[in-house]
Each structure stands twice: as structure tokens, then as C-alpha cells.
Amino acid sequence: MVPKNKEKEKAIKLRKDGFSYSEILKQIPVAKSTLSLWLKSVGLAKEQKQKITEKRLAGALRGAMARKNQRIKLTKEIKDRARNDVERIDKKDLWLIGVSLYWAEGAKEKENGTRAGIKFSNSDPKMILLFLKWLKEIISISNSELVYELYIHENSDIAKAQKYWSEILSIKKNIIRTYLKKNKIKTTRKNTGNDYYGLICLKVNKSFNLNRKVSGWIEGICEKSL
Numbered sequence: 001m002v003p004k005n006k007e008k009e010k011a012i013k014l015r016k017d018g019f020s021y022s023e024i025l026k027q028i029p030v031a032k033s034t035l036s037l038w039l040k041s042v043g044l045a046k047e048q049k050q051k052i053t054e055k056r057l058a059g060a061l062r063g064a065m066a067r068k069n070q071r072i073k074l075t076k077e078i079k080d081r082a083r084n085d086v087e088r089i090d091k092k093d094l095w096l097i098g099v100s101l102y103w104a105e106g107a108k109e110k111e112n113g114t115r116a117g118i119k120f121s122n123s124d125p126k127m128i129l130l131f132l133k134w135l136k137e138i139i140s141i142s143n144s145e146l147v148y149e150l151y152i153h154e155n156s157d158i159a160k161a162q163k164y165w166s167e168i169l170s171i172k173k174n175i176i177r178t179y180l181k182k183n184k185i186k187t188t189r190k191n192t193g194n195d196y197y198g199l200i201c202l203k204v205n206k207s208f209n210l211n212r213k214v215s216g217w218i219e220g221i222c223e224k225s226l
Contacts, residue, residue: 008038015042018051091138098134099217101127109211118204118211121151125168128200132169135204145205147177152198154180161197169200 007028014024021035028035089097105127107119120131135141148171152161158178166173204210 011035011038012042015039018055020052020055023055094134095138096221098131098138099214099221101131101134102214103218105131106214107211108215109208115208116211117207118214119201120203121199121201123197123199125165128202129168132202135202139210141204145207147203147205148175149201149203150176150178150198151181151201152178153183153196155183156196156198164197165200 007030011024011028011030014027021032021039025032025035102118102120105120105122107116107121109116118135120128122128122131132146135146148165148169150161150165152158158180162173162176162178165176
């Protein structure tokens with residue numbers, strides 16, 4: 001019984017020092033039910049309880065961080081494998097990608113006959129650059145035919161956004177037409193903070209017939225694939 005008494009005394013001391021049950025069990029290999037019985041009557045001071053709580057929070061934080069790092073690693077592995085699935089993109093592929101992008105995000109001519117030129121809007125710089133590549137390399141649109149418009153909330157860092165998009169698009173800031181959107185006092189939108197740069201709209205001058213042509217491509221894709 002002597003060894004057990006010594007273990008019990010040690011367990012009580014560790015508990016009073018702010019050790020958690022799991023930490024004590026690592027030093028004293030007894031059944032958890034036995035430890036609970038030993039420590040049932042051990043009262044803890046406020047500082048001791050606080051210490052145990054802090055340890056639990058720290059442990060939970062380490063666990064959350066470990067899971068996050070594991071998720072980041074897994075995400076990278078999946079994306080790397082998927083990236084290798086994509087082979088060389090030829091002009092036919094790029095044509096199809098551009099038409100599909102416009103189908104999803106571009107302005108269409110209304111059924112009542114209201115004219116609409118090529119107008120493509122998005123806040124994703126990669127999508128904007130890909131569509132711009134499509135316009136220039138597949139449709140042969142020149143720089144002089146392009147119009148760049150920035151739509152951004154009035155309480156945002158407008159100068160920062162203009163600089164950001166001018167660098168992304170490799171154009172001068174002064175050719176980006178900027179339109180301010182009224183800011184609502186109460187809003188549920190997520191596009192706020194330091195990473196908010198507004199929405200860019202790419203327009204092509206005098207492109208009503210081109211828009212109709214793209215609509216025909218979209219219809220043709222549907223007919224051949226559905």
C-alpha cells in the first residue's frame with residue numbers, strides 16, 4: 001500500500017500545482033477511475049483553476065493548429081496532383097474557356113432587343129486576366145478598343161485599388177474609369193477589409209455584333225453537348 005499512498009500524494013500535489021488529469025496520468029500510470037477517486041476531495045484555488053483552464057485552451061489551440069496545418073498540406077497535395085492533370089492549353093481550348101467564362105459572367109443582349117456590347121465583370125484577377133487574354137489572342141481585340149471600369153464602395157481605399165488593378169492589368173491608373181458604390185451602414189457582404197479591391201469590368205467598344213456572335217457560340221456548344 002505504501003507505493004500507492006506515495007502515488008496518491010504525488011497526484012494530489014500535481015493537481016494542486018495546476019496539472020490536468022491527463023498530465024497527471026502520464027506521470028502516474030493508474031486507472032482514471034482511481035485518479036478521480038484520489039482527487040475527488042481536492043479543492044483548487046482560483047489561480048489553480050485558471051492555470052488548468054489556460055492549459056486546456058493552449059492544448060485546444062495546438063490541436064486546432066495541427067489540424068489546420070494538416071488540412072493545408074492535404075489541400076496542397078490535392079491541388080498539385082490536379083494541376084498536373086491539365087496539359088498544354090491550345091487555341092481551341094482557350095476559345096472554349098473564354099466562351100464559357102462569358103456565358104457565366106458576361107453581359108447578354110436582352111430578349112426585347114436591347115443592345116449589349118461585350119462586358120465582362122469580376123473581382124478575381126486571374127479570371128479577369130484569362131478573359132483579357134481570350135479577347136486579345138482569340139478575338140483579336142486591340143488595346144484601343146478596351147475600356148476598363150472599376151466599381152468600388154465609396155468608403156474603400158480607392159487609390160490602393162486603382163494601383164492594384166493597374167499593376168494586375170499592366171495599364172496606367174488614369175485609364176481606369178472609377179465608379180463609387182454607396183456604402184450601406186448595415187451590410188452582410190464579405191468583400192471588405194485590406195484585400196478588397198472592388199470589381200473590374202472589361203468592356204469592348206462597338207461590340208454589339210461580337211456579343212451576338214458569342215451568344216451563337218454558346219448556343220452551338222449547348223446543341224453539340226446536351
